[in-house]
Amino acid sequence: MRLRLFVLGLIVFVGLAGVIAGAAATEERPTLGLDGVQYPLVGEPVRVLISHASYPELERFQVKVTYRPNSDVSKEEVLPPPNDFGTVEWTPTAAGITILTAEAPAIEGFEAVKLTLQISVRHGGFPLSGLLIFVFSMLTLFGGLALVILKTTGKSPAQHD
Amino acid sequence: MANTEARGQWQSRLGFILAAAGSAIGLGNIVFFGANAYKYGAGAFYLPYLIALFTIGIPVMIVELGLGSLTRRAFPPSLHRLAGRFGEFWGWFALVSAFLVTMYYITILSWTFGMLIGALGTLWQPEQALTAFPAVKSLPNPMGYFFDMISGWLPLAFVVIIWVANLVIILRGVSQIERINRIFLPLMWLFMLFLIVRGLTLPQGLEGLYLLFTPNFEAMKDIAIWKGAFSQIFFTLSLGFGVMTAYASYLPKDADQVGNPLIISFMNCCFEFLAGIAVFTMLFSFAIVPQASTLSMTFFVIPQGIAQMPGGMLVVQGFGVLFFVLLLLAGISSSVSLVEAPMSALIDKFGMSRRHLVPLIGGLGIMGSAAFALPFVVDPGLDSNGTLGLTLLDLIDHWAFSYGLLLGGLVECVIVGWFFGADKLRARINQHASLHLPALFDVFVKWVIPAVLIYILASSAWQEFGGIYGHNYVIKGFQPWLPVLCFLIWLAGGGLLSALLTFSREYPLQEEQL
Numbered sequence: 001m002r003l004r005l006f007v008l009g010l011i012v013f014v015g016l017a018g019v020i021a022g023a024a025a026t027e028e029r030p031t032l033g034l035d036g037v038q039y040p041l042v043g044e045p046v047r048v049l050i051s052h053a054s055y056p057e058l059e060r061f062q063v064k065v066t067y068r069p070n071s072d073v074s075k076e077e078v079l080p081p082p083n084d085f086g087t088v089e090w091t092p093t094a095a096g097i098t099i100l101t102a103e104a105p106a107i108e109g110f111e112a113v114k115l116t117l118q119i120s121v122r123h124g125g126f127p128l129s130g131l132l133i134f135v136f137s138m139l140t141l142f143g144g145l146a147l148v149i150l151k152t153t154g155k156s157p158a159q160h161d
Numbered sequence: 162m163a164n165t166e167a168r169g170q171w172q173s174r175l176g177f178i179l180a181a182a183g184s185a186i187g188l189g190n191i192v193f194f195g196a197n198a199y200k201y202g203a204g205a206f207y208l209p210y211l212i213a214l215f216t217i218g219i220p221v222m223i224v225e226l227g228l229g230s231l232t233r234r235a236f237p238p239s240l241h242r243l244a245g246r247f248g249e250f251w252g253w254f255a256l257v258s259a260f261l262v263t264m265y266y267i268t269i270l271s272w273t274f275g276m277l278i279g280a281l282g283t284l285w286q287p288e289q290a291l292t293a294f295p296a297v298k299s300l301p302n303p304m305g306y307f308f309d310m311i312s313g314w315l316p317l318a319f320v321v322i323i324w325v326a327n328l329v330i331i332l333r334g335v336s337q338i339e340r341i342n343r344i345f346l347p348l349m350w351l352f353m354l355f356l357i358v359r360g361l362t363l364p365q366g367l368e369g370l371y372l373l374f375t376p377n378f379e380a381m382k383d384i385a386i387w388k389g390a391f392s393q394i395f396f397t398l399s400l401g402f403g404v405m406t407a408y409a410s411y412l413p414k415d416a417d418q419v420g421n422p423l424i425i426s427f428m429n430c431c432f433e434f435l436a437g438i439a440v441f442t443m444l445f446s447f448a449i450v451p452q453a454s455t456l457s458m459t460f461f462v463i464p465q466g467i468a469q470m471p472g473g474m475l476v477v478q479g480f481g482v483l484f485f486v487l488l489l490l491a492g493i494s495s496s497v498s499l500v501e502a503p504m505s506a507l508i509d510k511f512g513m514s515r516r517h518l519v520p521l522i523g524g525l526g527i528m529g530s531a532a533f534a535l536p537f538v539v540d541p542g543l544d545s546n547g548t549l550g551l552t553l554l555d556l557i558d559h560w561a562f563s564y565g566l567l568l569g570g571l572v573e574c575v576i577v578g579w580f581f582g583a584d585k586l587r588a589r590i591n592q593h594a595s596l597h598l599p600a601l602f603d604v605f606v607k608w609v610i611p612a613v614l615i616y617i618l619a620s621s622a623w624q625e626f627g628g629i630y631g632h633n634y635v636i637k638g639f640q641p642w643l644p645v646l647c648f649l650i651w652l653a654g655g656g657l658l659s660a661l662l663t664f665s666r667e668y669p670l671q672e673e674q675l
Contacts, residue, residue, distance in 0.1 A: 038364075039364075039365050039368070068199075068202070069450050070199075070200070070450055070451065070452055071199055071200050071201070071202060072200055072201055072202060072380065072383060072385055072386065073201075073202035073205060073377055073380040095368070095371070095372065095375070096203070096372050096445075097372075097444060097445065097448055097449070097450055098448075099450065118448040118449070118450060119448050120365065120368065120445045120446070120448040122365060122368050123368060123371045123372070123375065125371075126370075126371050126374075126375075127371065127375045129204070129375060129376050129378075130204055130371050130374040130375030130376065131374070133204055133207055133208065133374045133375070133376055134370070134374040136211075137207055137211060137374070137434060138434070140211060141427055141430050141431045141434055142427075142431055142434075144423070144427045145424065145427035145428060145431055148420055148423040148424050148427060148596070149424060151420065151595055151596055152417055152420030152424070152595040152596070
């Protein structure tokens with residue numbers, strides 16, 4: 001009976017240890033995030049958080065922003081290295097889809113780390129130039145369509161031989 | 162009169178406009194526009210796009226429709242009447258390119274059909290194991306689902322289904338095409354409105370709208386953006402393949418060939434305007450980075466956005482099904498016109514009936530589309546295209562679509578502008594038009610459009626000298642000759658077939674004087 005209890009206790013202990021170790025391992029994976037903001041606003045500073053986990057040298061992280069990746073108007077910006085708390089201040093300079101990348105090289109005993117985060121930077125309102133193009137294209141296309149239909153509906157729809 | 166009865170005729174102007182707009186509005190409008198707009202800087206792309214619509218899109222649309230209703234013949238015989246066998250040869254060459262495009266377009270539709278089935282369930286699982294790609298093992302969905310599907314044989318059955326649907330529609334002639342488009346086109350608009358409303362009501366969805374229209378004037382100085390906009394207009398309006406000429410050949414001679422092209426062009430671009438908003442709201446809300454490729458937008462990027470929609474699995478499945486049904490409707494209404502273009506040309510040339518041509522075109526088409534669906538893995542690490550079929554599709558698309566369309570447009574403008582006379586065509590069109598074409602039309606057809614198209618074609622050809630397209634692909638077992646073979650199939654094979662068709666026989670009917 002005592003042996004059974006011992007074995008059962010051992011199983012529970014090993015199981016719990018596994019779960020705790022697993023959870024700890026999950027926590028220890030380096031991550032990249034923004035401090036309390038999901039959609040940062042162009043021109044407003046935001047804190048980038050790097051949870052470096054077991055990688056020992058925070059200052060080795062290079063943080064980079066790619067605005068509008070995969071496009072012909074793509075541009076990159078290198079941010080300063082993170083401070084002791086693993087944060088970098090970043091003020092987005094362009095709105096749109098953006099990729100944040102934090103990279104650290106391999107050092108003795110530690111593998112290289114590459115973290116990426118895709119975020120959308122907001123304009124915060126319709127910029128005047130955008131509004132003008134929106135209204136102009138809508139008027140040109142939908143207005144043009146309506147005008148042509150009105151101008152040409154006087155004609156008989158089917159003029160067969 | 163007897164000939165009109167044999168060829169068929171649209172039952173109404175509305176029916177014709179819906180069919181022609183259905184032809185122009187295809188997968189390209191829903192996904193390719195969004196991909197291109199993103200690539201070229203969204204707002205920075207929109208102004209050149211609108212300029213391209215008025216300087217190239219509408220004039221070439223007027224030329225294509227004008228040719229059709231003036232001659233009441235398909236593309237090659239129309240050009241034959243304007244410039245003899247030289248014109249006819251280029252007409253056939255454009256149709257051969259169009260038929261190659263039709264083949265892989267139907268393969269893409271068959272994959273869309275497969276994705277639609279997946280959208281009912283398995284497509285939305287987080288990950289898909291890939292047995293056919295041992296170097297990759299698994300991929301996140303929907304990309305994983307797509308590559309798992311195309312590395313199997315099931316899409317070949319879908320190819321047959323989509324081809325049969327197309328052939329059933331065109332077997333009964335233009336009246337059936339008209340009937341189908343009367344249902345498909347309103348449905349497409351309705352579905353698109355659903356997607357827009359959902360897109361705009363997503364978290365920060367409105368910001369996608371701002372992103373699409375806010376220009377970067379600095380970027381507009383880049384010639385690549387203008388080139389992209391002018392190409393996009395050509396592709397989106399289905400110009401240069403003779404499809405519009407074939408459709409217009411079923412119109413009465415006194416049809417309004419200024420009003421009709423304007424309505425079709427505006428309708429197409431209005432739909433694209435809405436599709437752009439739907440795509441961009443989703444991209445922004447879910448911070449998805451797209452790639453400038455129709456396939457990745459269709460099968461990976463937009464479904465990835467749909468998968469993240471709030472509201473639970475049922476909502477995701479509902480919008481997924483809606484999106485793929487929308488693609489199928491838009492795709493089939495376009496593919497029908499692509500099949501009709503060679504059909505009408507062969508009827509005109511050989512006097513054969515539709516009933517006899519359907520098995521011939523269907524048989525060739527199914528074989529071609531099946532080649533683009535071949536599941537053999539030629540790129541186990543998925544560095545390029547994965548399967549042989551997708552690799553062939555990419556290579557043929559580069560030549561038949563990117564070059565074939567522009568070449569077709571260039572030739573028709575040169576023939577109309579320099580052989581027949583743009584002023585003569587304008588005078589004939591103005592006879593029955595509610596809005597009259599100004600003399601500026603002649604300048605555009607003779608000079609501006611050919612100059613722009615020659616520039617785009619030459620600059621693209623110049624890039625080929627760095628290595629023929631696809632030479633740097635991973636195509637295990639088919640390297641280095643497959644990219645060269647695909648180029649030769651299009652250029653030499655297309656040229657030879659066009660010459661054979663041109664010189665095979667004279668046109669059977671006595672033509673009236675133009």
